[in-house]
Amino acid sequence: MDFYTIQFDDLANFESAGIFVNNKKWKHSHRILSSFEIIVMIEGVLPIQVSNTQYRVKPNELLIIPPSAEHFGFEFTTSDIKFIWIHFNCSKFKINDEKSLFLSNIENSSIILPNYSNKLDVQRIILMSNHLLDITQENVNSIYLNLFLNSTLHEINYQTQKILKERQLSNLYLQPVREFIRINCFEDIDLGSIATHFNYNKSYLSRKYKKVMGIGIKQQINKFRISRAEYLLSNTSLTVQEISSQIGFNDEKYFMRLFRKNTNSTPSEYRKLYSQRHFNKE
Numbered sequence: 651m652d653f654y655t656i657q658f659d660d661l662a663n664f665e666s667a668g669i670f671v672n673n674k675k676w677k678h679s680h681r682i683l684s685s686f687e688i689i690v691m692i693e694g695v696l697p698i699q700v701s702n703t704q705y706r707v708k709p710n711e712l713l714i715i716p717p718s719a720e721h722f723g724f725e726f727t728t729s730d731i732k733f734i735w736i737h738f739n740c741s742k743f744k745i746n747d748e749k750s751l752f753l754s755n756i757e758n759s760s761i762i763l764p765n766y767s768n769k770l771d772v773q774r775i776i777l778m779s780n781h782l783l784d785i786t787q788e789n790v791n792s793i794y795l796n797l798f799l800n801s802t803l804h805e806i807n808y809q810t811q812k813i814l815k816e817r818q819l820s821n822l823y824l825q826p827v828r829e830f831i832r833i834n835c836f837e838d839i840d841l842g843s844i845a846t847h848f849n850y851n852k853s854y855l856s857r858k859y860k861k862v863m864g865i866g867i868k869q870q871i872n873k874f875r876i877s878r879a880e881y882l883l884s885n886t887s888l889t890v891q892e893i894s895s896q897i898g899f900n901d902e903k904y905f906m907r908l909f910r911k912n913t914n915s916t917p918s919e920y921r922k923l924y925s926q927r928h929f930n931k932e
Contacts, residue, residue: 656742711767
């Protein structure tokens with residue numbers, strides 16, 4: 651995997667953004683752009699070749715195409731497809747592999763963007779992208795757009811650096827626990843069932859997980875659930891009760907209290923924030 655690095659003092663400039671939707675067979679056109687393009691996949695599978703590498707970008711995955719890179723669809727889509735796209739440019743950037751990132755020690759001076767990732771919390775990036783899409787529909791100045799774009803890039807950078815650093819930790823044995831929580835968080839799981847699954851003592855697992863991951867197990871479960879709720883509120887018409895049940899809460903009122911505590915807004919207020927979108931089919 652390659653990474654694009656942009657100096658903190660080299661602010662990126664917003665060009666355009668939108669949501670691409672298509673419910674027919676479609677193949678990405680052949681393009682060479684002078685700007686970066688971020689693709690955040692929401693639905694379907696996008697078969698796309700960038701330079702000499704082919705990708706099948708799936709939901710909750712992110713692809714970043716650099717300037718001057720030839721890219722095109724290498725086959726037709728086979729199902730409905732939906733993704734967010736963002737174009738931006740910056741005056742200079744570098745391409746690094748993972749090894750060179752750590753050898754150059756640039757994590758404190760540069761934004762690090764992966765060319766492709768299926769490990770990021772893409773739902774959080776989708777939410778920030780949705781806000782960016784909303785403000786493009788309003789008469790705002792370019793400074794505001796650029797600042798929010800760069801905030802989104804910093805979010806991608808933060809998550810990317812966190813993943814890279816976690817790979818270096820000697821305590822990577824806890825990563826399967828986090829992955830188990832992520833996959834099963836919408837079911838009836840708790841500290842006891844997780845400890846039993848991994849044959850850990852409950853108290854030991856609770857202490858160790860919070861120390862290494864910086865968050866308690868119950869909070870980790872709720873964080874994944876609230877993140878999913880944010881996505882469902884901004885991208886579906888499901889009721890609050892339906893969302894509450896779908897993400898693992900039997901008590902709708904408890905879900906609403908927890909949601910407000912984590913987002914400083916009610917589910918209904920949150921949904922209203924994302925009412926405007928820019929859709930395209932070409």
